[in-house]
Every structure is written in structure tokens, then in C-alpha cells.
Amino acid sequence: MADDGPLYLGFDLSTQQLKAIVIQSDLQVVAEAKVDFDQDLGSKYGVYKGVLVKEEEGEVFAPVAMWLEALDIVLQRLEAKTPLGRIKGISGSCQQHGSVFWGRMAEHCLASMEPEKPIYLQLLAAFSHHVAPNWQDHSTQAECEELDAKFETAEKLAQITGSSAHHRFTGSQIMRLKRKIPFMYEYTSRISLVSSFLASVFIGTVAPMDISDVCGMNLWDIPGNCWSEPLLELVSGGKEEVEGLRIRLGDVRQDGGGSLGPISSYFVKRYGFSPECQIAPFTGDNPATILALPLRPLDAIVSLGTSTTFLMSTPVYKPDPSYHFFNHPTTPGQYMFMLCYKNGGLAREKVRDALPKPQEGEDPWARFNKQALRTRPLGLTPSAASRAKLGLYFYLPEIVPNIRAGTWRYTCNADGTGLKEAEQGWPADTDARIIIESQALSMRLRSQNLVSKPEGTELPAQPRRIYLVGGGSLNPAIARVIGDVLGGTEGVYKLDVGGNACALGGAYKAVWALERAEGETFDELIGKRWKEEGAIQKFGDGYKEGVFEQYGIVLGAFEEMEKSILKVARNTSSEF
Ligand SMILES: Nc1ncnc2c1ncn2[C@@H]1O[C@H](COP(=O)(O)OP(=O)(O)O)[C@@H](O)[C@H]1O
Numbered sequence: 001m002a003d004d005g006p007l008y009l010g011f012d013l014s015t016q017q018l019k020a021i022v023i024q025s026d027l028q029v030v031a032e033a034k035v036d037f038d039q040d041l042g043s044k045y046g047v048y049k050g051v052l053v054k055e056e057e058g059e060v061f062a063p064v065a066m067w068l069e070a071l072d073i074v075l076q077r078l079e080a081k082t083p084l085g086r087i088k089g090i091s092g093s094c095q096q097h098g099s100v101f102w103g104r105m106a107e108h109c110l111a112s113m114e115p116e117k118p119i120y121l122q123l124l125a126a127f128s129h130h131v132a133p134n135w136q137d138h139s140t141q142a143e144c145e146e147l148d149a150k151f152e153t154a155e156k157l158a159q160i161t162g163s164s165a166h167h168r169f170t171g172s173q174i175m176r177l178k179r180k181i182p183f184m185y186e187y188t189s190r191i192s193l194v195s196s197f198l199a200s201v202f203i204g205t206v207a208p209m210d211i212s213d214v215c216g217m218n219l220w221d222i223p224g225n226c227w228s229e230p231l232l233e234l235v236s237g238g239k240e241e242v243e244g245l246r247i248r249l250g251d252v253r254q255d256g257g258g259s260l261g262p263i264s265s266y267f268v269k270r271y272g273f274s275p276e277c278q279i280a281p282f283t284g285d286n287p288a289t290i291l292a293l294p295l296r297p298l299d300a301i302v303s304l305g306t307s308t309t310f311l312m313s314t315p316v317y318k319p320d321p322s323y324h325f326f327n328h329p330t331t332p333g334q335y336m337f338m339l340c341y342k343n344g345g346l347a348r349e350k351v352r353d354a355l356p357k358p359q360e361g362e363d364p365w366a367r368f369n370k371q372a373l374r375t376r377p378l379g380l381t382p383s384a385a386s387r388a389k390l391g392l393y394f395y396l397p398e399i400v401p402n403i404r405a406g407t408w409r410y411t412c413n414a415d416g417t418g419l420k421e422a423e424q425g426w427p428a429d430t431d432a433r434i435i436i437e438s439q440a441l442s443m444r445l446r447s448q449n450l451v452s453k454p455e456g457t458e459l460p461a462q463p464r465r466i467y468l469v470g471g472g473s474l475n476p477a478i479a480r481v482i483g484d485v486l487g488g489t490e491g492v493y494k495l496d497v498g499g500n501a502c503a504l505g506g507a508y509k510a511v512w513a514l515e516r517a518e519g520e521t522f523d524e525l526i527g528k529r530w531k532e533e534g535a536i537q538k539f540g541d542g543y544k545e546g547v548f549e550q551y552g553i554v555l556g557a558f559e560e561m562e563k564s565i566l567k568v569a570r571n572t573s574s575e576f
């Protein structure tokens with residue numbers, strides 16, 4: 001590739017970091033940079049793990065100014081590594097469901113930023129609310145109950161919006177904030193998702209929402225391809241309020257490609273971007289993750305970020321209250337299937353931190369990994385009397401199943417019978433394997449209808465490849481245990497930019513958005529340019545005969561355990 005060829009920039013504005021990745025048209029990575037909110041800005045904004053918490057109300061949120069300050073820092077770090085003037089297109093991925101409330105000065109502030117000053121100082125007056133609800137927020141139980149009741153059942157809401165009501169989904173968040181701070185809502189001119197917010201800063205005007213990310217709101221009618229009128233009425237508080245909410249939400253862009261417009265002159269003058277650089281639609285971090293490689297049917301991605309998510313791309317729209325369907329970010333008629341767990345990376349860290357402290361300079365995960373690999377599947381020993389260990393490690397209230405915070409340890413016989421609570425628990429070392437198994441068993445339970453027997457084999461139904469991405473994908477022990485439970489006929493793989501997959505998906509999206517030929521799909525364009533070598537590495541065998549089946553035998557007991565805990569520990573509004 002000539003060293004004056006076009007470059008593409010992808011962002012990932014996630015819970016704990018803002019990451020950026022620059023690639024060439026041939027998809028080669030040329031530069032990466034990141035800002036870690038706690039490390040780089042934690043002392044100024046008081047965040048821990050990227051967020052602020054008001055536990056008495058179940059609120060979790062992030063300061064919008066912190067994200068903007070991070071944007072200046074990440075661009076400074078990037079300009080030291082790569083010629084920003086060669087960047088032809090920018091897209092990105094952002095944590096889903098979060099909402100940014102713009103005030104009446106928004107358009108003026110966005111359009112008149114001066115290149116000598118940092119972004120955050122100039123946009124202070126642009127917002128009606130200075131914090132954005134984070135996806136870990138669980139303050140909206142009452143609103144969720146109203147949303148689920150709107151069409152009589154949670155199943156019907158899931159049919160329409162792709163998901164039953166969830167605390168973090170933007171519809172219930174807007175509904176609650178409108179009730180809690182009515183004057184703030186009054187002063188709000190527009191509401192963005194985090195993805196459309198970041199795109200707005202780059203184009204210098206409020207950008208439309210994205211066709212995939214909009215499905216994380218419980219407001220978008222997926223089969224009807226429009227805002228749901230009854231849901232707008234419920235969230236806004238009455239028929240006469242619907243129009244006001246519709247204006248605040250704005251239009252939804254149907255095309256995931258193309259350009260939203262050229263980059264704002266602020267970035268041209270301050271960072272030397274070309275005035276020709278185009279801003280493609282930004283999307284959610286999970287939709288962008290499925291764009292980080294050409295995903296084939298039966299391939300699954302497990303994203304091990306702050307949240308843990310399980311993703312598949314499918315042409316079949318089969319929603320259910322226990323999981324999510326989103327429009328595919330680039331391909332009309334395709335969908336993304338998603339499971340999302342709050343107790344992902346941070347829960348694994350809690351189990352790790354309960355083990356003896358590592359020596360100075362030792363890998364903090366060393367002991368956790370050693371124990372996870374040393375413990376046999378399900379903690380079963382060869383003794384006939386040995387019982388399988390199953391646990392739930394919910395340090396935060398969980399999404400699926402909707403269980404309050406707590407930890408539970410159960411055992412059952414190796415044949416899956418005789419489930420009972422393990423009153424005495426087991427040694428902390430054993431938890432290292434059991435927590436990973438527990439997270440993977442939950443994914444296997446809920447995705448079993450989406451997988452089928454691999455063609456031409458006698459193997460049981462399972463994914464073809466499992467791709468691991470996100471911070472936790474760097475961990476070989478986690479990869480091994482996930483492969484043991486979920487299988488994968490072709491094995492477990494990790495992306496070479498493992499922790500940066502969403503940003504990479506964003507950068508690929510920018511390439512496709514701006515280089516596609518008439519009618520050329522994302523899969524066609526990226527499929528032609530993507531080379532397995534140098535992009536992914538096989539990290540584990542996946543399916544292991546006997547081991548995979550053993551987990552299948554206890555799957556019913558795992559489900560029974562969840563159901564019995566749900567009876568006594570369901571999340572209810574009274575807890576917040
Ligand atoms: N070697 C490792 N083993 C296990 N987990 C890790 C490792 N390195 C990072 N992580 C986990 O990755 C998480 C951050 O992942 P990342 O994808 O960067 O998060 P996000 O995109 O949500 O900000 C951390 O919470 C940490 O637990």
C-alpha cells in the first residue's frame with residue numbers, strides 16, 4: 001500500500017476507555033491509541049471503572065465532559081503516530097443505550113468551536129444534562145414494568161422492539177429522567193445515543209441515530225421500521241407529548257454506510273484533518289464488534305469487556321424476552337442476536353481479587369488462571385460421589401436472568417440430578433473456574449436454539465467458531481474454559497487487536513461506507529480484503545468430546561438453579 005493512500009479511523013467509546021484505531025484501505029492496522037478514563041481522567045471526574053454511581057437510586061452514569069476531554073487526548077496521542085490528514089473516513093462504536101441530552105444551545109456550540117480551545121470547554125453549554133446514563137444503570141424498574149405492560153406481555157414488547165423492557169434501554173431512561181427532572185427535559189432540544197453523540201461532535205451538528213443502535217431503546221418498531229407510536233406515547237407521558245419526543249429523538253438513518261457529512265472545520269484546523277474527510281454513521285459497540293471480521297452463519301462472538309456479550313449474526317428474527325435482537329448495522333434483512341451480562345469483567349476481577357495477592361510484578365491473573373485450569377470441569381473429581389459445582393456470581397444486579405446482586409453456590413450429581421444449595425460453599429480457588437463456566441453455561445443455555453448440528457458430521461449442535469474479543473480475550477485460561485463449555489467445531493479464536501475489536505469494526509465500517517461500489521454489501525467488500533493471517537489467532541480447540549457433553553448434561557440443573565434463585569431474588573423496584 002502506498003504511503004500516501006487513504007486511511008480510516010474507528011473509535012470505541014466504551015465504559016472504561018476511549019480507543020482509536022487507524023487502518024488502510026486493505027484493512028492493515030497502522031496505529032492505535034487510547035485513553036483510560038480512570039487512569040487519565042479519574043482524579044478530575046471522580047469516576048471508578050469509568051462511571052459514577054448513586055446506589056440509593058440504582059443510578060450509574062458518566063460525565064459527558066470526560067468523554068469530550070478524552071477525545072482531545074486520544075487525538076493528540078494519535079497525531080503523534082499517524083498523519084491525520086490522510087484520514088478519508090471516520091466511524092466508530094460506542095457503549096449502547098446511554099443517552100446524551102442536548103440543550104437549546106447545542107447547534108450553536110457545535111458549529112462554532114474554536115480550534116485553539118479544547119472541545120469539552122466549548123461544549124459545556126451544549127447540554128441540558130451533564131451526565132449520561134450508563135448501561136449498568138438499574139434505576140428504571142418502575143418504568144420497565146410499564147413498558148412491559150404496554151402490550152400486555154413482555155413477549156409482545158420483544159416482538160415489536162427486539163427486546164423486553166430492560167433497565168438500561170434508553171426508552172425507560174428517558175421516561176424516568178423526564179419524570180424526575182421535568183425542567184431538564186423541557187430544556188432538551190435533542191437526545192442522542194452515545195454513538196450519534198460522538199458522530200455529532202465530528203460533523204458539528206446533531207447527527208441522526210443509527211439503524212442498529214436505535215434497537216437498544218425499546219422504542220423502535222423493528223418489523224415496522226419506525227418509532228413505535230404507543231411506546232412514544234408512554235415514554236413521553238401522553239398523546240400531546242409525542243411530537244415533542246419525536247423531535248427530540250430526530251430521524252433514524254436507514255443506511256449504515258455513506259457519509260453523514262464532512263468533518264467539522266474544528267478538527268481540520270486543530271488536528272490537520274483533511275476537509276474532505278467524511279463522517280460515516282457510528283453504531284453501538286456490540287453491532288460494531290460483529291463487523292470486526294467476516295462472520296459466517298454459526299460463528300459466535302463472545303465479547304469480554306466490562307460487560308460480557310454473546311453475539312451472532314442471523315437472517316431470522318426470533319425475539320424473546322430473555323435476549324435481544326437488533327437490526328444488523330450494515331445489512332438490511334440481517335439481525336444481530338445478543339445476550340448481555342452485567343457481571344462480566346468486573347465479576348471475574350472480584351473472584352480474582354478474593355485469591356491471595358500476586359507477588360510484586362506478577363501477572364495479576366496468574367493465580368486465577370492457574371486455578372481455573374487446574375480445577376476439572378464443573379469441579380468434578382473421578383470419585384463416583386463427586387458433585388458438579390454450579391454458581392451465580394452477581395456482584396451487580398444481573399440482566400439475564402433478572403436477579404438481584406448476590407452470590408449463590410449449588411451442586412448436583414454428575415448426571416444433572418439432585419440439585420441443591422452448597423451450604424458450605426467451596427474454596428475460593430475453585431471459584432476461578434466455576435465463574436467462567438457459569439457465564440458460559442448461561443450463554444449456551446440461551447443460544448441453543450440458534451445453533452445446529454454442523455453439516456456432514458455427527459457432532460452435537462454448537463457454534464462453528466467462537467471468536468473472543470474485549471479485554472478478557474487476552475486471557476488463555478478464560479478462552480480455554482469458554483471453549484470447553486460452548487464448544488466450537490473449528491475452535492476458539494481471538495482477534496489480534498483483541499481488546500480493540502469494536503474500534504476495528506468501526507474502522508472497517510468507515511472503509512465500507514466510503515469505498516463501497518453501488519449495491520456492494522459490507523460482507524462482500526470486507527470479505528474480499530480480509531485476510532485471516534495476521535487478523536486472528538487460534539486460541540483453543542473448542543469442542544472436546546466428552547467435556548462438551550458433560551456440560552450439556554448439567555444444563556438443565558443450571559436452568560433449575562437460576563429459576564429457584566429467581567423465585568427469591570428477582571430484582572424489584574423496592575430495592576432501589
Ligand atoms: N489478562 C486479562 N485477563 C482477564 N481479564 C482481563 C485481562 N486484561 C483485561 N481484562 C478485563 O478487561 C476488562 C476491560 O475490557 P475492555 O474491552 O477494554 O472494556 P470496555 O470496552 O468495556 O471499556 C477489564 O474489566 C478487565 O477485567
Ligand SMILES: O=C(CO)[C@@H](O)[C@H](O)COP(=O)(O)O
Pocket residue numbers: 014015016094095096097135168216284285286305306307308309340
Ligand atoms: O449494555 C450493553 C449491551 O446491551 C453493553 O455491552 C454496553 O454496550 C457496554 O459495553 P462495554 O463497555 O462492556 O464494551
